[in-house]
Amino acid sequence: MCLRYLGFAFLVSIPGLLHVCHGIFLGAGHSCDAPILDDGYLVPKKTTYSHEANLMYGCDNGRKPAVEGWWATIICQNGTWSHTPQCIDEQACIPLDIPNGKYKKSPKGWYDNKQSIYIKCDKGYESKNRDATAICSNGTWTSVPVCEKSIETCGEPPKIPHAVIIHQEYQELFAADSEVQYECEDGYSVEGGGTKDSITCMSGNWTEGSTCRARPGPVNGGSAGGGTGGRPTTSTGSGTSHIVEVKNCGQRPVVSNGDIVGDNKMFLKYQCAAWYKRVGPERVMCYSNGMWSEVPICKATFCSVDTDTYPALLSVGVQIIKDGETGKLRCVDQDHWLTDHYSAVRCTNGKVNLSRCCGAIEWLFC
Incomplete structure (x- = not known):
């Protein structure tokens, strides 16, 4: 094809172009010189390697490749190796792959023994169990953090x-307080006559x-409909109301055996004390009518036996x-003075059930 477009006489007079065309026909590539590898060895060992050669x-004892595994493979790709072979201390660690998270990369390409890295999760994700640090220990990462979806994130916006x-690229998750704007199609409008409005990700849900x-017109008639202006609504005893800042509802609800956490x-946001579990919503909202949304209770997860x-x-005393x-629990051994007797006391949903008093061995089967 090169002869067809450039002309035979022209190519003959410029040998360099002829060489390029020859390479295109044959799919040839540049060879690679043997790489320099300290503290290691190459197999097979040659001076040069052809294009696409493996x-x-x-590595020598006490060393390992700076990639996964105790041996590695590189490929000659048109005069360049797929990566530079390196042998590092076997107690060092190679980079981690953290889905939905990132961390500061080491300029060396690996991490020394005992070195730690801090993982920052992407927007919409949070560190599981609040563990965000990985530590290199004798060539292995310990306590590798996991970035999981935050309970406060939202999925894709609802269809309107x-x-x-x-002005928003598609994404699967949106961080809390993310706001997206939408626009009505021609001939439609939102409350007030405009064509644009927005919704916000709040506590895992879109407003x-x-x-x-x-719009009113000779064809479809009607009038612009009312809306909530991008705020969540609820039906209360006094009609429809929307969520506002908590400062508008005055004194905060008190939950026995629970505390308000976060800000x-x-x-x-409520959290129950130890030995109690929350029943009801974790978050309490303030409505524009001055009323609070449903408040949770903290239910005991134990029995108190006096x-x-x-x-x-x-x-x-109290157990x-x-x-x-x-x-x-030990019984009053009025009739069994030779051996101790016990009652099996079971706690079920806050209620106490006692068995009869039995010997120390069979008390569970009374």
Whole structure:
């Protein structure tokens, strides 16, 4: 083809172009010189290697390749090796692959023994169990962090009839407080006569945007519909209300055996004390009518057994048994002076059930 377009006489007079065309026809590539490898060896060992040739390498005792495995392969790609072979201390660590997270890369390409790295999760993700540090220990990473979806993130925005999301590339997750704008199609508008509105990711859910309604006209008639201006709505006893900042609702609800944790202007987040579990929503919102949304309760996950109220039990004060578990409490051995006897005390959903008093061995089967 080169002869066809450039002309035979022209190519003959310029040998360099003829060589290029020859390479295109034959698919030839430049060869690679043998790489320099300290503290290691090449197999097979040659002076030069042809294009697309594979070259394996290993490392001396106490060293290892700077890639996964105790040996590695590099490929000659048109005069350049696929990566530079290196042998590093076998106690060093190679880079980690953290899905949905990133960290500061080492300029050396590997990390020394005992070196730690801090993982920063991408927007919409958070470190599982708040563990964000990995440590290189004798060639292996310990406590490798996991970036998981945050409970406060949102999925893709809900479909809004007669509207499209604008100035926003598609993505699967949106971080808390993310705002996306949408625009109504021609002939439709939101409350106030405009064509644009926005919705916000709040506590894992998208706020409700204004509806795109058909504009009044000779064909479809009607009037612009009302909406909520991008704020979540709810139906209360006094009508429809929307969520506002918590400072608008006055004194904060008190939850027995629970505390308010975190600091967010749009909601209160509750957490129960140890030995209690939350029943109800984790977050409490403030409505524009001055009322709070549903407040959770903290339910005990244990039974409190006052031995003084059970004549069959030896008085030892109040005993705590975790819900779903069985405790062993000693009985008053009036008729069994030779051996100790016990009652199996089981806690089920906060209620106490006592068995009859049995010997120390068979008390669980009474």
